Every structure is written in structure tokens, then in C-alpha cells.
Amino acid sequence: MSTTSKRLRTLVATGAFATTVALVLAGCGARVGDDTGGGKSSARSCVDTSGSTVKLGFLNSLTGGMAISEKTVSNVLHMAADEINAAGGILGKKIQYVQEDGATDWPTFAEKTEKLLTQDCVGAIFGGWTSSSRKAVKPVVEKHNGLFFYPVQYEGLEASPNIYYTGATTNQQIIPAMDFLASKGVKKLFLAGSDYVFPRTANAIIKLYAAKLGIEIVGEEYVPLDKDDWTTQVAKIKAAKPDFIFNTINGSSNVGFIKAYYDAGLTAATTPIISVSIAEEEAPAMGHEVTGHYASWNYFQSLKTDTNQKFIDSWKAYPKSSGVTSDPMEAAYISLYLYKALVEAAGSFDVDAVNAAAKKNTITFAAPEGTVTLDGENHHISKPGNIGRINASNQFDIVWSSGTFIKPDPFLKGYDWFPANIRDQLVKAAG
Amino acid sequence: MTKLRPRLSLFGIGAFALLLLGVAPLLLTDHWLGNLGKYCCWAMAAVGIGLAWGRGGMLVMGQGVFFALGAYSMAMHLTLETAGDGVPGFMVLYDPLAPLPAFWEPFRSAAFTLLAIVLLPVIVAGLLGYALFKRRVKGAYFAILTQALAVALATLISSTIRETGGDTGLSDFKYFFGFVLDDPANRKLVYLITAALLVVCLLVVRQLYRSRFGELLVATRDAEERVRFLGYDPANVKLVAFVGAALMASIGGAMFVPIVGIITPAEIGAAASILMIAGVAFGGRASLFGPALGAMAVGWGQSSLGSTWPDGWTYIIGALFIVVILFLPNGLSSVLARFTAARRSPGEQPAAATATLQLEEAKS
Numbered sequence: 144m145s146t147t148s149k150r151l152r153t154l155v156a157t158g159a160f161a162t163t164v165a166l167v168l169a170g171c172g173a174r175v176g177d178d179t180g181g182g183k184s185s186a187r188s189c190v191d192t193s194g195s196t197v198k199l200g201f202l203n204s205l206t207g208g209m210a211i212s213e214k215t216v217s218n219v220l221h222m223a224a225d226e227i228n229a230a231g232g233i234l235g236k237k238i239q240y241v242q243e244d245g246a247t248d249w250p251t252f253a254e255k256t257e258k259l260l261t262q263d264c265v266g267a268i269f270g271g272w273t274s275s276s277r278k279a280v281k282p283v284v285e286k287h288n289g290l291f292f293y294p295v296q297y298e299g300l301e302a303s304p305n306i307y308y309t310g311a312t313t314n315q316q317i318i319p320a321m322d323f324l325a326s327k328g329v330k331k332l333f334l335a336g337s338d339y340v341f342p343r344t345a346n347a348i349i350k351l352y353a354a355k356l357g358i359e360i361v362g363e364e365y366v367p368l369d370k371d372d373w374t375t376q377v378a379k380i381k382a383a384k385p386d387f388i389f390n391t392i393n394g395s396s397n398v399g400f401i402k403a404y405y406d407a408g409l410t411a412a413t414t415p416i417i418s419v420s421i422a423e424e425e426a427p428a429m430g431h432e433v434t435g436h437y438a439s440w441n442y443f444q445s446l447k448t449d450t451n452q453k454f455i456d457s458w459k460a461y462p463k464s465s466g467v468t469s470d471p472m473e474a475a476y477i478s479l480y481l482y483k484a485l486v487e488a489a490g491s492f493d494v495d496a497v498n499a500a501a502k503k504n505t506i507t508f509a510a511p512e513g514t515v516t517l518d519g520e521n522h523h524i525s526k527p528g529n530i531g532r533i534n535a536s537n538q539f540d541i542v543w544s545s546g547t548f549i550k551p552d553p554f555l556k557g558y559d560w561f562p563a564n565i566r567d568q569l570v571k572a573a574g
Numbered sequence: 575m576t577k578l579r580p581r582l583s584l585f586g587i588g589a590f591a592l593l594l595l596g597v598a599p600l601l602l603t604d605h606w607l608g609n610l611g612k613y614c615c616w617a618m619a620a621v622g623i624g625l626a627w628g629r630g631g632m633l634v635m636g637q638g639v640f641f642a643l644g645a646y647s648m649a650m651h652l653t654l655e656t657a658g659d660g661v662p663g664f665m666v667l668y669d670p671l672a673p674l675p676a677f678w679e680p681f682r683s684a685a686f687t688l689l690a691i692v693l694l695p696v697i698v699a700g701l702l703g704y705a706l707f708k709r710r711v712k713g714a715y716f717a718i719l720t721q722a723l724a725v726a727l728a729t730l731i732s733s734t735i736r737e738t739g740g741d742t743g744l745s746d747f748k749y750f751f752g753f754v755l756d757d758p759a760n761r762k763l764v765y766l767i768t769a770a771l772l773v774v775c776l777l778v779v780r781q782l783y784r785s786r787f788g789e790l791l792v793a794t795r796d797a798e799e800r801v802r803f804l805g806y807d808p809a810n811v812k813l814v815a816f817v818g819a820a821l822m823a824s825i826g827g828a829m830f831v832p833i834v835g836i837i838t839p840a841e842i843g844a845a846a847s848i849l850m851i852a853g854v855a856f857g858g859r860a861s862l863f864g865p866a867l868g869a870m871a872v873g874w875g876q877s878s879l880g881s882t883w884p885d886g887w888t889y890i891i892g893a894l895f896i897v898v899i900l901f902l903p904n905g906l907s908s909v910l911a912r913f914t915a916a917r918r919s920p921g922e923q924p925a926a927a928t929a930t931l932q933l934e935e936a937k938s
Contacts, residue, residue, distance in 0.1 A: 340740070367733060
């Protein structure tokens with residue numbers, strides 16, 4: 144026994160010594176305050192465009208709870224890539240895409256982003272849906288100085304130099320929805336949302352704006368994304384007797400909410416719902432007729448433009464089609480074309496060159512929702528605000544429109560009711 | 575043989591350490607080295623499960639709880655380090671004017687954080703284990719209870735978004751105890767620390783298995799009443815193994831945070847806890863290397879098969895799990911053990927630690 148323990152002691156000592164040496168050798172990295180060693184300067188792109196193709200990464204949840212929504216986004220990206228390839232590619236190079244699965248798991252999104260950037264050496268990554276997935280991707284694309292195109296409306300208060308946002312920020316969806324409610328004479332509003340970053344932040348902004356508009360918030364309820372029992376929350380809504388319900392619930396939890404809503408005897412005639420996550424795809428899947436309820440989006444399939452008709456026709460003809468078009472799909476479709484326009488304006492796939500081209504504020508794209516312009520400072524695009532009411536065929540009749548294209552304002556700088564000290568804190572926290 | 579076996583396991587650990595600390599950093603790209611670091615974190619939790627379940631017979635189905643204690647302690651410290659003097663950004667989003675929650679405040683201190691990573695799981699597992707083992711809670715009741723705790727903690731974190739980051743989790747860490755995390759050299763350092771900690775965990779359980787305590791633990795697993803009649807208190811023996819397992823899970827969780835860069839309730843809930851068990855069962859729960867290698871194999875499968883075959887890989891792991899449970903109840907490592915035992919002397923029993931497992935299964 145004594146010989147073994149002696150041997151063990153030697154081994155432990157050797158191990159400890161080897162570890163210490165290894166750590167000392169490795170521990171020459173940058174520390175807080177160093178600007179030279181770490182960060183972007185060390186990130187070197189490995190994108191290879193010497194051949195006839197350019198690699199792009201598509202990253203969406205193909206499995207797990209969000210797959211039902213994200214698969215469509217992923218398919219429309221494939222369609223856009225096919226279209227661009229048929230028309231000659233980007234700068235003459237055909238798109239060769241690498242599809243990855245985020246699996247509705249945020250650390251997986253981070254891991255796959257790193258894989259796409261450093262192993263597959265893609266020029267840019269497209270996809271994501273939930274704000275949580277974007278927040279997981281953000282530090283990784285920033286670290287490797289990559290590009291991420293995010294196609295879904297979100298809560299704003301973000302502007303990363305490595306992300307392009309082709310969905311609406313708050314002043315293009317939430318604020319138009321509130322303006323619409325004010326124009327309808329709504330006095331009492333109830334907020335119902337999923338318990339994660341988007342609904343919480345959106346509702347914080349709604350409460351600030353409601354105070355300015357003289358709308359009273361009579362209640363606020365949250366249920367986790369993966370839960371769908373809304374019975375007790377709907378009972379509270381019924382007791383509060385609001386004029387309208389502002390719904391920021393995401394995903395299949397909406398089905399449970401709608402069920403509880405009708406079970407409680409509420410109807411669109413007395414207590415209508417305005418949603419920011421129910422579109423043409425989701426409306427028929429609610430398990431209940433949702434005619435007469437509203438949604439706030441930038442794009443609706445019912446928009447009457449020539450580019451939209453072309454978009455709908457190509458989507459319906461596409462093999463992986465779901466039959467209807469929706470706002471997040473359209474924004475994903477825009478994102479790939481916007482990248483093409485950026486690269487062609489820059490004359491290069493280099494990230495810094497692309498960002499420099501964006502800075503000139505001349506990048507536009509004739510999108511199905513109208514001609515959108517990219518803001519080179521905050522990387523968002525201009526969009527029209529539209530409110531649609533669901534009709535019997537689960538399409539949206541447009542009942543209100545902002546008229547003009549709304550310039551993106553993620554930090555709500557143009558809105559005096561948004562407290563400047565909060566904005567400063569947020570900008571500071573975002574670094 | 576008695577002289578060869580201890581040397582063999584030491585040589586094994588030495589070779590494993592050489593691979594992880596010497597060869598891997600030279601051969602792997604930064605991305606795969608980061609992934610390997612992540613598997614090492616799961617492997618640490620798995621080594622603990624091997625101790626508690628494989629040798630101690632306690633099916634710990636909620637190691638996510640202890641993984642979370644370490645992970646969230648570390649994540650809170652790194653979040654505060656990134657935020658500087660201010661309140662973390664995500665808290666400003668939900669309620670701009672509220673101050674930092676009181677339980678976050680001590681995590682500003684690096685020393686407190688390191689102490690918390692070690693002491694929190696010891697205290698929680700100690701109290702929980704004392705209450706359960708003294709009341710002789712075991713078998714399925716114990717397993718369900720630990721599993722329920724993991725579910726409850728994940729739900730609690732999801733529903734307290736302002737205090738814990740909720741379902742979105744905590745991410746976007748810039749610094750690690752003063753080191754810039756973006757720097758590849760520092761990331762390698764974090765990896766090396768993690769791999770070294772895993773080697774230390776293996777050395778600790780090896781020593782435990784070879785000690786009189788190890789014998790007592792196996793005896794408690796196989797015949798708890800007899801151990802009691804011999805004058806030992808089985809509750810104390812189990813308690814030590816349970817606390818050890820919790821501590822290893824906590825350290826694994828703590829290192830998971832700087833390596834992966836994000837922690838969410840999904841990583842600590844029921845599914846994550848079961849995946850940890852799956853790796854252990856796959857590799858061989860009662861062996862020294864089985865749990866660690868099994869957990870690393872499952873992690874690798876998730877990264878690489880999940881990429882090439884997103885819809886199919888969960889079926890693969892499910893099928894593998896069924897096959898292993900049906901035909902190799904002691905995991906893949908038992909194949910090797912049987913093989914070497916058969917070669918040495920036909921008909922001789924394999925190592926005592928694995929042979930008696932069937933007995934325990936028949937009893938529980």
C-alpha cells in the first residue's frame with residue numbers, strides 16, 4: 144500500500160507540475176484593459192472565394208419547439224439562394240449553403256455559429272427566430288467579426304456591427320400597433336406574453352407609450368414559452384374587462400391561449416386581440432377560428448404589389464412550400480438579397496468592406512413589402528407599418544397603415560416618452 | 575495481478591491527461607477544442623454520477639441542479655465583471671429603475687464566487703442527502719425526487735427572467751477573472767483548466783474507489799442492511815458519495831460557462847440531466863473511465879451527428895441506449911473488462927465492482 148501511495152503522490156505532483164507549466168505557457172493572453180492582444184484584431188476571416196462559389200450558412204431550428212416556425216424561414220432561404228444562383232449568383236459566384244440545426248437550444252445556436260464561421264468559413268449566416276437565439280449568436284459573430292442576418296421582428300434596443308436586422312424593430316411594429324389602438328379609442332389594455340426577452344421588453348416599451356397615449360394597462364401576464372395552459376391568466380383578463388388584448392405570445396403557446404380565451408367566453412366582438420406573432424402561417428393552426436382578431440406586421444400576403452405577387456407565385460411553386468407567405472418569411476427572403484446588394488456594392492465578400500458599403504446608406508431592395516432602404520448606422524431597414532384583421536380564409540384584410548415607410552429607430556431616439564437615462568444605460572450595457 | 579491493476583488505472587489516467595492536456599491542444603482547431611472543453615464539463619458531472627450511481631447505487635437523475643449551482647454562480651460573476659459598476663443589461667430591459675437583486679451582490683467578488691462554486695453544492699447536497707438517506711429514501715423514490723428538483727429549478731429560473739435571465743439565459747461574457755475571453759490564448763487557458771479539473775476528478779474517484787470507503791460504498795450498494803448490521807451507518811457512506819457527485823457537477827457547470835459562453839435553464843433541466851445519465855450508462859457506470867468517456871461520446875455525437883443528421887441523431891442515441899441497456903447493462907467498458915478477464919483466466923469473475931451490479935438491479 145505504501146509504495147502505491149508514494150507512486151500516487153509522485154504522479155499527482157508530476158501532473159500538477161505539468162498542468163502549471165501548461166497554464167503558464169498558455170496564460171499569455173490579453174487581460175482587462177489590453178487593447179492589442181485579443182478581440183477583433185485576432186479574428187482573421189477564412190472565407191474562400193477563389194473558386195466559383197461562395198459558402199453561406201443557414202442556421203434555424205429544424206428540430207425542437209421552434210421548428211414549426213423556423214423550417215419555413217429555412218426553406219424560403221433555400222428558395223432565395225436558388226433564385227440568386229439561377230440569376231448568376233453573387234459577384235458571379237454561386238451560393239453554396241451549409242444548413243445547420245439550432246435545435247431550439249440557445250447554446251447550440253452559439254456552437255453552430257462558431258462552427259459555420261471558423262470550420263465552414265462561410266461569408267455570412269442567415270436565420271434565427273427567437274430573440275434568445277439572436278442573443279446567443281451575437282457574441283460569437285462579434286468575436287469572429289462575422290455577419291449574421293436576422294429576419295424576425297424583435298424588441299429593438301440593439302445594433303450590432305455584425306448583425307443586419309431585416310425584421311421590424313419596435314418603432315415599426317409595436318408603436319404602429321399602439322397608434323392603431325389609440326385611433327380605435329382603446330382606453331383599457333391587457334398585456335399577455337410568453338416569458339422571455341421579447342415580450343418582456345416589448346411590454347416595457349408598450350407601458351411607457353401607453354402612459355403617453357392615455358391608455359390604461361389593466362394587467363400583465365406571462366407564461367413560459369414551452370407551456371400552453373393559459374386558463375388562470377385568461378380568468379384574470381376576463382375579470383379586468385380590457386377593451387383590447389395585446390398579445391406577444393410566441394409559438395405554439397398561442398394555441399393554448401386562444402383555447403382558454405374562447406373557453407372563458409371572450410369573443411372578438413367584445414375583447415379583440417392584437418398579436419405580433421400570429422401571421423398567415425399560424426392563423427389556421429390555432430385550433431379555433433380567429434376571424435376578427437388583429438395582427439401588426441410590415442408584410443401581409445394580401446399586400447397588392449407586383450413584387451409581392453411574384454414572390455407569392457414563386458413560393459407556391461417551390462417544392463418545399465407551405466402554400467402561404469408571411470412576414471418573417473419575407474424578411475428572410477429580403478435578407479439574402481440585401482446581402483447580395485451589399486456585397487455587390489462593396490465589390491467584395493469582406494465583412495469590413497460590406498459594412499463600409501452599408502455606411503453609404505444607398506443599399507435598397509425592391510421587396511414584396513415595397514422598396515426597403517438599409518440604414519448603414521444601425522443595420523436595420525425601413526418598413527411600412529400595417530395592421531391586418533383576420534378574415535374567414537385566414538388571410539389578413541389591411542385595416543390601417545402608417546402610409547409612409549418608417550425609418551428604423553432601434554433605440555427609440557426620436558420618441559421623447561422613452562427615458563434618455565434608460566437608453567444610455569442600455570447602450571452602455573450593450574457596449 | 576494485484577500489483578498490475580492499480581498501475582494500469584494510473585497509467586490510464588496519465589495517458590488520458592496527456593491526450594487532453596498535451597495532444598488535443600496541438601491537433602484540434604479552436605472550435606473543436608472548445609467543444610472538447612464542453613464535453614469535459616459534462617464528463618466531470620458524469621464522473622460524479624459514476625461515483626453516486628455506479629458505485630453507490632443512487633440513481634441521481636437531477637445532477638442538473640448542482641451543474642446549475644456552479645454554472646449560475648460563475649455566470650453571475652462573469653456577467654457582473656462584464657457589466658462593470660452598472661446593472662447587467664438584461665435587467666435594465668425589464669425594469670430599468672430597479673437595483674441589482676441582493677443575491678447578486680456578493681458575486682462581484684471573485685473569491686466569493688469560487689467559494690460558492692465549491693460550497694453551495696456541498697451545502698445543498700449535504701442537507702438534501704442527510705434528510706433523504708437518514709430516512710432511508712432510496713430506489714425509484716430517490717430518483718424521482720432528484721429529477722423533480724431539476725425540473726423545479728429549471729422552471730424557477732425560466733420564470734424569474736429579471737433576476738436570472740430566464741429562458742434566454744446569461745451570455746455575452748467579456749472577461750474571465752480579468753482575462754479577455756475573446757482572446758484565443760485565454761480560451762485555450764480555460765480549456766486547459768477544465769481538462770486538468772477533469773483529470774483531478776478522475777484521480778479523486780480512483781483513490782476513493784481503492785480506499786476502504788470505496789469498498790464500503792460498493793457494500794452499501796449491494797447489501798445495505800448487512801453494512802448496517804456490521805456497525806456502519808450506510809446513510810453517512812451514501813452522503814459522502816452524493817456530496818462528491820454534486821461537487822463535481824458544480825465544477826463542471828462552472829467551467830461550462832466560460833467555455834460555451836452561455837447558460838440557459840435548458841442545460842440544467844430534466845432532459846439535460848437525463849442526457850448526463852445516458853452518457854454514464856453508455857460508457858459503464860461502475861468503471862473508472864466509463865462515465866467520462868461515455869459523456870464525452872454523447873457530447874461529440876450531439877455536435878457532429880446533430881450537424882449532419884439533425885432529425886436522426888436523437889433516434890441513434892435512443893437506439894444505442896436501448897441496445898446497451900439490453901445487452902451490456904454495465905456499459906461499453908464491460909466489454910473490455912470481460913475480454914481481458916476471459917483472456918487472463920477463463921471462467922474467472924470480472925472485477926467485483928461490476929459483477930455485483932446484477933444483484934443490485936434485482937433488488938431495486
